[in-house]
Structure formats: structure tokens, C-alpha cells
Amino acid sequence: MKTLNWAILGTGTIANEMAASMQKHGRPAYAVGNRTYEKAKAFGQKYGIQKVYADFQEMFIDPEVDIIYIATPHNKHFEFMKQALENGKHILVEKSITLNSAELDETMALAKEKGLVMAEAMTIYHMPLYKKLREILDAGTLGKVNLLTMNFGSFKEYDENNRFFNRNLAGGAMLDIGVYALSFVRWFLDSKPDQLLSQVRTASTGVDEQSGLLLTNQEGQMATVMLSLHSKQPKRGMISCERGYIEIMEYPRAGEAKVTYTDTGKTEIIEAGDNADALYYEVLDMEHAIIGGDASAMQLSFSKDVMDLMTAFRKKWGVSYPEEER
Structure with a gap:
């Protein structure tokens, strides 16, 4: 089975939890980016992440990245979701996935157009x-x-x-x-x-x-x-x-x-x-959705x-x- 490379955008509390969970299961994230390079560097060292972007914007165009986990404040999700999707990246986005229905509708349409899996990181x-x-x-x-x-x-x-x-x-x-x-x-x-x-x-x-x-x-x-x-x-x-x-x-x-x-x-x-x-259950379901070609397990319609x-x-x-x- 193809190994999918994850990039983590953000280094806050929930991003730390996700990185720790992936590391625990023997498959650390591939890359990390943050507005502050020093924070991203420390995060990468802590969780065995091999690639740290000097400019987090590089994440969106990195050909080695398959999935971007977006763990920034709510009001930044929309712009980052669009950038990721426009560059062919699958996205798992922390809740709340967007600020409102209009933002979610726009990004859902973009994900469908690009043939990408987009989902909310809702544990339930x-x-x-x-x-x-x-x-x-x-x-x-x-x-x-x-x-x-x-x-x-x-x-x-x-x-x-x-x-x-x-x-x-x-x-x-x-x-x-x-x-x-x-x-x-x-x-x-x-x-x-x-x-x-x-x-x-x-x-x-x-x-x-x-x-x-x-x-x-x-x-x-x-x-x-x-x-x-x-x-x-x-x-x-x-x-x-x-x-x-x-x-x-x-x-x-x-x-x-x-x-x-x-x-x-x-x-x-x-x-x-x-x-x-x-x-980690979110990670497994996300990868299954991408590799298996069935995004229904990600419950985006419920998020909507x-x-x-x-x-x-x-x-x-x-x-x-x-x-x-x-």
C-alpha cells in the first residue's frame, strides 16, 4: 500500500497531539510548517519530522506532500484550504472546518472539481x-x-x-x-x-x-x-x-x-x-478514503x-x- 506523506500546518496544542499520535504509531508526519520558523523547527525535532519549511507556503506546492492537516485558528482555515486544494492536496481540517456554510460550500465544490478528499478532523x-x-x-x-x-x-x-x-x-x-x-x-x-x-x-x-x-x-x-x-x-x-x-x-x-x-x-x-x-483513527480513515477511493467514511456531509x-x-x-x- 502506498505510503502517504502528511504535512502539518500549525504547531498549537492539537497539532502537537496529532504529531505525537503519528509518531507513537511509527509513522511520523513528513513535514511541518508554521508562520514562525523556529516553532516549526522545534516541533519537527520533537516529533521526528524530516522536513521543516522556512516558509510554510512551500507546503502547498511541495510535490512530496499528499495530505495537509490544517490545525490553524478557525478563521485561517478557508484561505489555507483553498491553497491546498488548488495545488492538488487532500486536506484534513481541524474543527470547526470553516467559519460558515458559504466557506464550506466553496471549498467542497473545489475539492469535488479537483477530485480530492476533504474532511473535518471530528473525532466523533x-x-x-x-x-x-x-x-x-x-x-x-x-x-x-x-x-x-x-x-x-x-x-x-x-x-x-x-x-x-x-x-x-x-x-x-x-x-x-x-x-x-x-x-x-x-x-x-x-x-x-x-x-x-x-x-x-x-x-x-x-x-x-x-x-x-x-x-x-x-x-x-x-x-x-x-x-x-x-x-x-x-x-x-x-x-x-x-x-x-x-x-x-x-x-x-x-x-x-x-x-x-x-x-x-x-x-x-x-x-x-x-x-x-x-x-490516529482520523488518520487511518483519511488514508483509507484516499487509497480506497471512497470518501464517505470521512462524513463530510455530516460536517456540512x-x-x-x-x-x-x-x-x-x-x-x-x-x-x-x-
Whole structure:
């Protein structure tokens, strides 16, 4: 099987996690680039990466690069995605994949035109547990999924300059943590919700810092989502069905779920995958999509649905970013 060369754009926390995961599995990334060369050089030395670009722009035209993993701030994704696709590179992009639906539509069209695989680095779509739970639900033992209940809350010290609250860095709860909750919701619903209600509290910088969402789709399935950057909540998801429910803790990278059958009271622990390998599962699925010629495993259509939802909520709230106002 052909070895695909990965280049990492960015050297922040999640880029470090990805590089460490690839190194752990004996296949370090091929190249790294960053606006600051010294940071890229140190990153490359740390993770055994052989090529460090003096100018990160060289990454886009390097003939040895097959896939670019984009791990820059949200508001830089769009321009880098276009550069990568225009130069024939497959791309795996950290969430949120773009700022809004218009950016995603444009890059999806470009990827299709170029015959390239483009995907969002959303752990939920690639963890073995979620694939296993989907099989269990499809088997029908628990009956129809009726309600999803989601929590995701972090406590962040208020600082208008950090990325969580900085409007110029596409801050706010929706793009930072809401994308996980809504990706979970979309994974288990039969279709994209088309009825949306919400309440929001905004920070002095104009970004969303806390919200409650209520979503319903054409099948009558409902989801509630509570997001906060000011209150720590357990990362807990629950899927309520006709004959039982599934509980998942730390759901972004979960490897275990508890199933309760309400007719008998029986409980069952489902285990699949290892949360320590969450990012490597993304790598494996991405390579399979490219080599096998089937991009469906990357769930870009789900990413599209989630982006449509996030864009719709922000539009209702009047929350926008400078890039959207030009």
C-alpha cells in the first residue's frame, strides 16, 4: 500500500497531539510548517519530522506532500484550504472546518472539481465506539431514537484577547465546543434538524459564551444542547430510545458507553477503541478514503449539516466575525 506523506500546518496544542499520535504509531508526519520558523523547527525535532519549511507556503506546492492537516485558528482555515486544494492536496481540517456554510460550500465544490478528499478532523466520526453504537441502533433492539441530551461546558477565565473570547480569532462557544455537541447530535439523528430554537448570552467582545439549543428534525427526533465557556459541565451525551438509552461520558473521544434496557433494567457496557488513539483513527480513515477511493467514511456531509446549523444559530443571534463582514 502506498505510503502517504502528511504535512502539518500549525504547531498549537492539537497539532502537537496529532504529531505525537503519528509518531507513537511509527509513522511520523513528513513535514511541518508554521508562520514562525523556529516553532516549526522545534516541533519537527520533537516529533521526528524530516522536513521543516522556512516558509510554510512551500507546503502547498511541495510535490512530496499528499495530505495537509490544517490545525490553524478557525478563521485561517478557508484561505489555507483553498491553497491546498488548488495545488492538488487532500486536506484534513481541524474543527470547526470553516467559519460558515458559504466557506464550506466553496471549498467542497473545489475539492469535488479537483477530485480530492476533504474532511473535518471530528473525532466523533472516527472513534470505533460510535461506529459500534450506530450498528446497535440500526439493529433495532432499542427502537427508534427519540431524544438526545447533550452537555459541554468549560470554565475559561475571561480574557478578551484569548482565542475563546476574541472575535478576531473566531472565538465563542459554538465554533469551539458546540461543533462537538452538534456532530454527536447529527451522528445519531436520521436527518438534519430543520426546526431550531435557542437562547444565547454573548460576551462583551460580541461572541457567544453560553447557549441553550433545541433542535427537531422531520422525523420528530429532538435534541437539547447546553454550551458554556463559563461553567464546567461533564461532557455527557445521552441517546434516549423507545426501549432503552445510551449514556456516554467524555464523548468527544469516548471508548465506552453504557446501555440500559428499560423493559428489563439490564445494563451493558459497550467498549470499542482507545481514546488515546482518537486522532490516529482520523488518520487511518483519511488514508483509507484516499487509497480506497471512497470518501464517505470521512462524513463530510455530516460536517456540512453541522456547519449549516451553527451558521443558522449565529445568524439568529447576530454573532459574526470580521471575515464575514467584508
